[in-house]
Amino acid sequence: MRALFRGLSPFNVTRRLYRWTMKAVRRAVEHFRRSLRLQLITTFVFCLLAALLAATLAHGMTETLYKRPYVDYTLSMQRMDWETRHLATIIRDQSETDISALQPMLDNFEQDVGLRMLLVNLDGKVLLKSAKATESQVDLYSVISRAMELRLDLNVFHPQEFVAFYPVELAGQKGYLIARGMPEANIRYESTGVNMISVPVFLVVLIYLFYRFTRRKTGYIEELADSLLVISQGKLDHRVEVRGEDELGSLARNINRMAQDLQENIERERQAEKTKNELITNVSHDLRTPLTSVLGYLRLLKDHPAGGLEQQEYTRIAYEKAEHLKRLVEDLFEYTTLSGQGVQLYRQTICMNELVEQLVEEYVPLAEEQQLSFCKALPDERLYVSVDPEKFVRVLENLFSNAIKYGKKPGSIGVTLAREADGIRLSVANRADEMAPEALNRLFERFYRVEQSRSRKTGGSGLGLAIVKSIVELHGGSIKADYRDGVLSFHIWLPVPGS
Known part of the structure; x- marks a missing residue:
């Protein structure tokens, strides 16, 4: 039992996992080296990612070229509305406080936020106001209408007075907190169209990188094609340089093996043809001497006939056959001589x-x-x-x-x-x-x-x-x-x- 747990110790598990990982990595690398398809896919994916990165950088660097600046008052108005609502919440929390005690709060708020603050009752009469406010009576209908219009239209691109109101209650008396003021301008940017620079950058980088990384393989393919052309022209001693272990390397090895086999076969055929021509030449040469003697004796018999007519006819036929055989031997001898190597011409x-x-x-x-x-x-x-x-x-x-x-x-x-x-x-x-x-x-x-x-x-x-x-x-x-x-x-x- 102790031996079993010893075999499953963290050290042994880690060592076995490391060995298995390294073995898998070596197999993957070997498979990558032997697979042209996997190399091309990996190259394309790398080029695609690099092109996307280049297009993103180009888009970020040229983004301002496709944006138009404009003045926006929305952010300032939202901040003013939030501050007013916050102040109204504070006033509601201090509903038991005397109304005159809120004067410093309104003055400070006006100084910090830049809004004229008014506390009015339900009839619109001003109960308390900040230092810069001058109104003594407020038309609540117009104030509410103006505030609702601003809430419905948040995108304000031209300066106009901001109005906000919130209900409050002080010392048992209900009223409204009204804020007025001009919002601050903010510079914002809007897109004027599609960024047309990133697309060409993406295509150019993708094509360039893919061409750059595959140029070696395509150049090797062209070299193999040129080598095949050279071999097809009869230069069988030409050999292709074997590069890599992928399909192109295997093709190069097969081309070299093919050229070597062809060279050996042609050399064997050449030797066989040479042997055959030598045999024909020797046989033709050996036949010419006895043929000359046979023709000489037959010519004597033909020119000086003896015996009967039948014997003379046989002599004539034998002479013609010998003449034909002589011409055939001479033609055969001449052809083998002309088709052999080292024929001399006396021009x-x-x-x-x-x-x-x-x-x-x-x-x-x-x-x-x-x-x-x-x-x-x-x-x-x-x-x-x-x-x-x-x-x-x-x-x-x-x-x-x-x-x-x-x-x-x-x-x-x-x-x-x-x-x-x-x-x-x-x-x-x-x-x-x-x-x-x-x-x-x-x-x-x-x-x-x-x-x-x-x-x-x-x-x-x-x-x-x-x-x-x-x-x-x-x-x-x-x-x-x-x-x-x-x-x-x-x-x-x-x-x-x-x-």
Whole structure:
């Protein structure tokens, strides 16, 4: 029992209460640090109270600007009436006193209060008066009327004689105590309108303080938004500074985690793409040597036929298949080389007019065999560009070959060259079968073919346009395709030297 009371001693109770209080305070502080909503509410309440205090101070400092002074006689008249009533009470208490003994009292009252005092009977005859009073007979009706008017209208703003009367009784004789005099003026103030200064002060202080205290948070939000923009532009090594433990701090940590995960994923994809390109390049390189030998032997068999017609037909088919396989390997090797890192361009400043003219002339016989013709629109101005001639020739060869292979026969192939802004634009157009927007958007994808059967009779490897795009972008240019009114057009833009 003693141990139980020892556990409930005042010291232990106080210590436990202190520990519980400190634990609750720490929890509240921790919750405040982690809750942006609670921080904003607290900030707003503080700003609101500060704005109310500032508005109250402003109202007190400018209150006189909205008040008009005026002269008031009410307070003096009320004091006179109270003094007269007090004197009447004293006279009634001394009702047995001789009336002449009250003369000093009336004189002193007149001197102290400034009222002329009269004691009259019920007929209005003056029985006793103070030193400055001159009346010997009083019209009680007018006195009572005047006194009642003053009682009904207490707000007197202009000087007028004050009259008060109270009933008294002296030596068994009933009468009235009448007081007359001019009240003293008092300066008072009245409001002339609403104080319009406190409202703007309240709004200005509230907005300023709230902006001031939340500027750090809003600035941090803008910093997070700018960081997201930087990360979206591909700078995944950018990191956001983590400030605080609230929702914004958690957002900053998640942004950093997202950027790190993206960077790691992209790096893994880059390594996988690099490994794949290296594998394709190595396989293509390894295939070229035996293909060259196979093609050599097949060419000998083709040029020096032996055996029957059936054996010669098999030899021809094998030779064509090997040729096709060789072109596919070469396209694959070239594409992986162009899409890899560290591709070198051997630039030269050449006249694009002459290059286009020369290649068109080379492809005229092949186009005529397919019932196609070239329509050139080259400017008189000589347009110069800085390109790798060997690689850019491959661009034009692929575009011309596609136009001849897939263009509607009979028909024409349009080749247009013109200056545009700070570069030149080269266009190759031909009439083609109707093409869906989805197919048009995927033309430059590797291995993509509009004809999905992937037959050799209707298409190639699907790498030609992908190679064209890679070469153009290596030169700092761009290429796009559009299909309009049955015409498929490819537009290449290249920067001119010095642009």
